[in-house]
Amino acid sequence: MGITSRDVARLAGVSQPTVSRALRGDPRVSEETVRKVRMAADALNYVPSEAGRSLSTRISHRIGVLVTDVANPFYPHLVGPLHDELEQRGYRMMLFTERSEAAASAERLVDRSIDGLVLATSTLDSALPAELSRRGLPFVYLNREGTTPADAVAVDNRLGGEQVARQLVADGHRHIGGIFGPDNTSTGRDRELGFRQALADAGIALRPAHVRHGPFEFETGLGALPELLAADPAPTAVFCGNDVVAIGVLDAARRLGVDVPGRLTVVGFDDIPMASWASFELSTVRHDLRGMARTAAGLLVERVSGEYEGEPRRVVLTPEFVGRRTHRAPSAN
Amino acid sequence: MGITSRDVARLAGVSQPTVSRALRGDPRVSEETVRKVRMAADALNYVPSEAGRSLSTRISHRIGVLVTDVANPFYPHLVGPLHDELEQRGYRMMLFTERSEAAASAERLVDRSIDGLVLATSTLDSALPAELSRRGLPFVYLNREGTTPADAVAVDNRLGGEQVARQLVADGHRHIGGIFGPDNTSTGRDRELGFRQALADAGIALRPAHVRHGPFEFETGLGALPELLAADPAPTAVFCGNDVVAIGVLDAARRLGVDVPGRLTVVGFDDIPMASWASFELSTVRHDLRGMARTAAGLLVERVSGEYEGEPRRVVLTPEFVGRRTHRAPSAN
DNA sequence: GGCTACCGTGCATACGTATGAATGAGAAGG
DNA sequence: CCTTCTCATTCATACGTATGCACGGTAGCC
Structure with missing residues (x-):
């Protein structure tokens, strides 16, 4: 094992550089030589070493x-x-x-x-x-x-957040909650920012008791929903940092016997394929x-x-x- | 950019091989030299080139x-x-x-x-x-x-298939279906084999109309269930090639308004985390x-x-x- | 027929690291 | 004081490919 371009060169009766050029399609190599080299390479099952190539070209691909x-x-x-x-x-x-x-x-x-x-x-x-x-x-x-x-x-995460806020307001929600992503991520921060801004424009505030933050994980939604529902008044709608969190919320709602969307509206972000499964049919924000x-x-x-x-x-x-x-x-x- | 061990050597006042040995912890290098080399390497932000190392050691890690x-x-x-x-x-x-x-x-x-x-x-x-x-x-x-x-x-896929068959039989099912993985995969084949064998031992046969094969994908379960339910008699239980297929089946059941497990029993394989979500609570075969x-x-x-x-x-x-x-x-x- | 031009190939070397062998400096021993 | 031995370091080279440059051969041109 370990066939090198030298082995190919020897078999083809040419020099090692010629093998390199022939196989890489250098136009300076004659057709006849290319043919010989190709045959030799095939016969030996030659595959150029990526390490050698990387070292020489300084490109790792x-x-x-x-x-x-x-x-x-x-x-x-x-x-x-x-x-x-x-x-x-x-x-x-x-x-x-x-x-x-x-x-x-x-x-x-x-x-x-x-x-x-x-x-x-x-x-x-x-x-x-x-x-x-x-x-x-x-x-x-x-x-x-x-x-x-x-x-x-x-x-455009801000715009997405705004779109959700406007939709919830238009639907008539006034007690609105949010389970946002981490503060120190641009996606988490901007979706929240846009959401809050659009709500504020509509004269609606997010009560701290209706807001949670956490990593973009299933467990975040799962754990946060019971806390939000314990608030008085409870939110009638929750915007989630992304679909994964939202699906965690839907899961929590099922466990708690909370009817969605009857008693609680849930909206996600991303529109991952899972969001459109019949089990969820999650309203969300789509992007490509x-x-x-x-x-x-x-x-x-x-x-x-x-x-x-x-x-x-x-x-x-x-x-x-x-x-x-x-x-x-x-x-x- | 492109600091090499030579640059480090020059700064530390030693030879290139000494740099290599010092940083790799060769015991033959004196403590004093190691210290000098370390300092020089830090000062230059030196990181050994993986390409060079790979070429020399023939190990890519x-x-x-x-x-x-x-x-x-x-x-x-x-x-x-x-x-x-x-x-x-x-x-x-x-x-x-x-x-x-x-x-x-x-x-x-x-x-x-x-x-x-x-x-x-x-x-x-x-x-x-x-x-x-x-x-x-x-x-x-x-x-x-x-x-x-x-x-x-x-x-042990055969054993897993057997376990499911025995459970379904014990539950009293007689009209049993299967949506198995591809024939040309060992997981698909062996789960089916074990399942069929254990059913046969119980004197139960799988009707061709109750059997489908397909890739281990959500869509396989989604598409196969309606076909199975169209059979007469329809199966009262379906064993799926894996959890992903089973979740596709659950999704199809929801779309069709088929009550699970009331009218249809569904069992998967693998016990991926999703299987235990409240939305599914899928009975399945667990392994590590x-x-x-x-x-x-x-x-x-x-x-x-x-x-x-x-x-x-x-x-x-x-x-x-x-x-x-x-x-x-x-x-x- | 000698000069130039061009084309195809080989030569030499670079890329950056690792390692066996050689070298040099000391220390230990007689 | 010379030898022997040890230890740390350097020297030389290998790993496999790519490429600038030199070279030899052939064709073209006057």
Whole structure:
């Protein structure tokens, strides 16, 4: 095992550099030679060593993807499209989880084993973006923002929050609650901001007893709903930081025997496929999750390949409220 | 950018090899020198190049993970633990999707950019395992089997199928259906085999009209249930190839207004976290998904690191029926 | 027929790290 | 004071591919 271009060269009766050029399609190599080299390579089952190539070209053709937690039902919908888009553009995907401490994390990312990084997570106050920038590793923000300048793709989260608020107000809700994402994430913060602003414009305030914050996880919604319902008056509608949280809320409602949407309106964000399952039929805010991921991959690849070298680009997608089963006017009561 | 060990050597006033040895903890280097080298490395923010190291040691410290489709809610529960276990053992994870055609797939896997591969998918009739074996890339079967000898970790799928059959029979079901996985997967085949065998032992046959096969996806269950219920007599219980399929069935039941478990018993396989959500409370077959993934990672790492060189090892986990809400005796009718 | 131009190939070397072998400086011993 | 031995370090080189440059051969041109 371990066939090298030298072995191929020997068999084909040419030099090692000629093998390299022939297989890479260098036009300076004669057709006849290309044919010989191809045959020899096939005969030996030669596959160029990626390590050798990386060392020589200083390009790894690998892109890192950093997420918080793969098992969270939200992330696969980013990771899948990212993988496909990267593969299509000739890059392989390395997957990293944020759980490991940030310091060691930066180290392992800048060892030149990846050409760039998709930052699909990480909190606003993280030092990672600055660190990456300092170390010269190109990256793109995906579904988040950051102060360190870099390409970015995200939804207009404020607008999405506003849309939900307007819908709830129009439906006649006055006692409204929110289970928002973490304060130190742009998605969490902006969705809440837009939501609050639009409510305020309608003269409605969010009572602290109707508000919770937590990670974008099923358990957050599951745990928060009972607390919100214990308030007096209880909210008649709850806006959730994202669909995963909202589905946690729906689960809690089932456990508590709370009728949705009869007694409680629930709205999510993202419109992941699960949201449209008959078990949930979650009213939510739709945006092009798949397109967002692929766009991010595209921006990053253009950046690492040198195809684009200008100022950081920022792509903002427009969200759209999609009404399903889980929202309705509050019961007369 | 692009600090090398030579730069560190120059600053520390030593030779390049000494830098390499000092940072790698070679005992032959004096404490004093180690200190100097460390300081120089820190001052320059030096991070060893993975490409250079890989080329020299012929070890990439990367492990590939091949799955069918990341977006399928089952896979994240393998990918997550795999990532964690690999990281803990000093390996990074490259994620591959099966969608790309197998031929090109093998090529990109054997370019020495990964030390080994976790085969978490791929059908029985795939040529990939044989190809990997021929090319000398170590791999481990995870949640599947294969004829090409290699380390493997899987559940006792036949036993699991038997357990479900016995439960359904004990519950009094006589008209039983199955929505099994693909014939050309060991999980699909063995679960079906065990199930059929135990039913046969109880003198019960599966009518062809009560049986469907399909990929382990939500849509499979969703699409198959209406067909099964159209049979006369309709089945009073359905065993599904895995939880994802079962949840598709539950979704279809909701759409059709079919009461579960009142009119229909549904049983899955795997006990993914979603199965225990209040929205589903799916009766299923539990096994240690996380442990299975971590074990596979362990076996593979021991193999690629040379820690173990013996015969292929096979770890088989014992499944256990876990009764929740979705199974019950058939209605008198 | 000699000069230039061009084309295809080989030569030399770079990429960054790791490691066996050689070297040098001391220390220990006679 | 010379030898022997040990220890820390340097030297030389390997890993596999890519690429600037030199080179040899052929064709074209006057």
